Amino acid sequence: MRALKEELRRRRHLSVAELGKWLRSVVQGYFNYHAVPGNLASLRSFRLQVIRRWMRALRRRSQKSRMTWARLGALAERWLPKPSILHPYPNLRFDATHRR
Structure with a gap:
């Protein structure tokens, strides 16, 4: 998160x-690498932290128009993907049936 902030x-x-x-x-x-079963809560947490950092960065740009959470919510819906599990459990991934 520190590198993202910088x-x-x-x-x-x-x-x-x-x-x-x-x-x-x-x-x-980040989601492509970490989207394994059982990790959905931490993916949501990561997305929320990114949104908070983005809000802080946008609020520091100017004093003319304040960025509201409602406006940022719309931006986040448009630009940031929602977390989903991309990788199945290992036993399901390798569970192949072969006719021999």
């Missing part, structure tokens, strides 16, 4: 769309 600080000046695309790739990559 990178958000560096990319704070980008447009919301560019930042959303980058965050989507970060979150999707």
Whole structure:
């Protein structure tokens, strides 16, 4: 999370769309690796932490228009994927039947 925080600080000046695309790739990559059965709660927690960090970065951009949680919720729905289990249990993955 520390590296994500630093990178958000560096990319704070980008447009919301560019930042959303980058965050989507970060979150999707994390989910692709960690989406195993029994890990859904931690995936949700990771997504929530990313949303909180994104909110903090967007609020520091300007004093003109404040970013609200309602607006950020809509952005998160658009840009950040929702967690889902991508990898089955190992015994199901290798449970193949062969005719011999």
